Amino acid sequence: MTKETLHFLSYLSILNEPIFVDGTLGLAGHSISLVVEKKESKIKVIGIDKDATALKIAEKKIKEAGLVENFVLVHDDFHNINDILDNLSVKKIDGMLLDLGVSSMQLDDKSRGFSFSNPEIALDMRMDQSQSKSAFTVVNTYNQKRLEDVLKNGEEWHFRKIAAAIVSSRKTGPIVTVGDLLKVINAATSKKYSKTHPGTDTFRALRLEVNDEISRLAKTINHIVQILAPGGRLAIITFHSLEDRIVKNIFKQLADPCTCPAQLPKCICGKTPKVKVLTKKPITPSSDEIKINPRSRSAKLRVIEKL
Known part of the structure; x- marks a missing residue:
């Protein structure tokens, strides 16, 4: 779903030297396309993957594309995002992508x-x-x-x-x-x-x-929102209902954290929204994409923006 994902990341073009994190770099398909499209903004991508084999292949593809200066590659788990950014002396990021599930390379x-x-x-x-x-x-x-x-x-x-x-x-x-x-x-x-x-x-x-893919997901999303700069976006692609339900619910909680009784005329709990949900319904792949890549048929993209 590269086209749909890039659409929600188009705002990066107007930023000067934005910092973007690809938390599940894989073979770097999304991020290479992003850098090529936003290269004039001098974008820097922090590419994270816990699969060392995938990271080596991604590094080769990035070199072949002549984009080495735009990437910092990290062999780690995106759940460790706070430590990763601390090691890189990065305080805030302008956007992040998580493409959850097994990559085609791992399946093959x-x-x-x-x-x-x-x-x-x-x-x-x-x-x-x-x-x-x-x-x-x-x-x-x-x-x-x-x-x-x-x-x-x-x-x-x-x-x-x-x-x-x-x-x-x-x-x-x-x-x-x-x-x-x-x-x-x-x-x-x-x-x-x-x-x-x-x-x-x-x-x-x-x-x-x-791979402990579910238990830490909600907590990590909260951590990511904390390090997003105002206006920064988090895009998450899921591939089955369990992950999608977790993402949907945590996005909803972040956008509407009020715990006041429904009968109250206005909020008094003091809990204010941290994000805006940009996808009221998840974005799904087109029929053309499914024909090209049948594995994408269950993909769902949800995006939030930091307030």
Whole structure:
């Protein structure tokens, strides 16, 4: 959704040497397009990604585009945004983008275990390959209640059946590969007759747990709003309903924090709006974009502006 995202970042053109943060740099597609479009403003992009492999590829693409002077690349997690900016002596930023979820590169890299295409691949799902917790860890060490919570939080409808089946299967040996886990899921549910792949919801739930993608999101959004300069914007692209619901609700709370009873004629709680929501409804990809990139079909873009 590069075109739609750039539309909401067009204000950067009128700023002198704006500082923009791409918290999920990936292969730098969004940010390279942004710099090319806003180059006259001498924009500086702080590109953050916890996937070292993606960061190396992004660095190569940035060099090929002749934009090295416009970028500062950081191997870290965007949830650590305050520490990252402190290390760079940056007090305020003029905009930030978060493109949540798994990148196409990670999906296409069959060795990472994000997709179902190779059942022989080991369960992994780590975006940061240096961390110890993987999908194997979750599947083989979490007790049944904890597995149920993980699957339920990831919107797996059959969370109880699948959690019980995983624990039962572990009694005969560890669940090692993608194929091993899919066999457990298929045996526990009737999902083989559904329109989506039977492992979709479980794999998403595991990915969210392994990479701690949900628990810190609301807190991090609040931190980002604090470091945005007035008029600065935060754009977030989500790929499933759980993330989108969190983003929608926290944006709403930031835009309308009043806790006064509805019957009061005016606010007396003293809580004032911190942002303005620029997308009353989420922006979704066009049919043309979906044809080009089917993986974008579930994407939703929401944007706020700091008051």
